[in-house]
Amino acid sequence: MKIKHYLCKQKENKRKSSNMEKSVFDTKKWNTKTDNPKLCVKVLADGRGSLYLLYNYGYSSTTGKTTRTKESLSLYLISNPRTPMERQQNKEILALAQKIKEEKGQQLLEDKEGYRLKQSGINLYDYFANFIKSAKVADTRLLESALRNFQTFMADEYPQFANRIEAKNLSKDMMQKFAYYIEDNHKGEGIRTYWQRFKRLINYAVEQKVIKKSPCIGIKVRVTNDILGKDILSKEEIQTLFATHYDKENPIIRRAFALTCFTGIRYCDVKRLTYGDVDFSNKLLTFRQSKVAHDSGVSGVTIPLNDVLLSIIGDKPTGAKDSDLIFALPSLEMCLKALKHWTKRAGIEKHITWHCGRHSFATNLLSGGANIKVVSDLLGHSSLKFTQKYVRALDEQKKAAINSLPSIDIDNI
Secondary structure (H helix, E strand, O other): OOHHHHHHHHHHOHHHHHHHHHHHOOHHHOOOOOOOOEEEEEEOOOOOEEEEEEEEEEEEOOOOEEEEEEEEEEEEEOOOOOOHHHHHHHHHHHHHHHHHHHHHHHHHHHHHHOOOOOOOOOOHHHHHHHHHHHOOOOOHHHHHHHHHHHHHHHHHHOHHHOOOOOHHHOOHHHHHHHHHHHHHHOOHHHHHHHHHHHHHHHHHHHHOOOOOOOOOOOOOOOOOOOOOOOOOOOHHHHHHHHOOOOOOOOHHHHHHHHHHHHHOOOHHHHOOOEHHHEEOOOOEEEEEOOOOOOOHHHHEEEEEOOHHHHHHHOOOOOOOOOOOEOOOOOOHHHHHHHHHHHHHHOOOOOOOOHHHHHHHHHHHHHHOOOOHHHHHHHHOOOOHHHHHHHHHHHHHHHHHHHHOOOOOOHHHO
16 A cells, blocks of 8 residues: 555554554565565654665575665655645655665665666667576577577668667567567477567566566467468469569569579578679589578588579679678568568468578478488578478378368269
């Protein structure tokens, strides 16, 4: 209950003054992590309410008890304000006491953590990384992966925050786009896993008052139950798609998505391809995967190029540098909007994202009889277990095809 409520009750019955402090402050309900120190009141003999702070320093192994101390604020409330002036005075005193409480709480955190959590200028990338390093939890690697996903997304969608982002830069719209990014770049339970780990980082910052309110509240990720969690474009649908044109189409998006459909390269890697990655003489494309760039043993991928792929990439422009981008792609959001409009015009009733091109590449190769080890190498997988999902998907497609056959009356055969 509020302090003012108890002060009014005290005015009616002075016998309860000795129990006032216990009434105002219930130790069983005190969350010392989020409300330390606690603003309390003690009713004096003259009826005034004396405000003070109660600190909780936690359990002491030396004394075997929880250590608590009081600090008087020398601020007093009128127990039963009768005039507007008295009520205004109480309001101002309470506001001042609350301000002192917050400042003292901040100082307590500084003494404990070693830096000001509420100061502006905290780089959340570094803040999250430091938390992961100090946290003794079993899912450290998942937290690290969630943070890498966020940084990769920010570099693609918000390049101005590629290296540094503060709490004031976060928004719900940004978090919604990141949720879509996770859905497009992961599958099955992996979608939920990465989103939950990222929210854990955000929630930690909220608990420590680095972020006032979580921008992830109300945002959910969609986890599909099928094996791949993505729609697949068949060979015929790919031919139909690239035979379809529409007004104001983006030719760069068409060429880049074609390269993904015929090589399996992710959007984040297509966007970063440079002319230096292409060996035109030996018809080879060699690049390092952004998703696993931290692991040099599996990040490198080499793909042989046929004439069709070379025509998609195009010749190196005169005067172009090796560091120049092959595809000057817009943001992922813009590319997904273009894909949605493009597939609709082509009459393809599927939810196609950029990553569907990668899945389509693998599935179509395997359905054509390609060796799973070859497909795994082309996709840049570190293990065959990651490629096995496409084999299982093909098995499910075969079952669906058989089940789609018309039924007949066995007795008439």
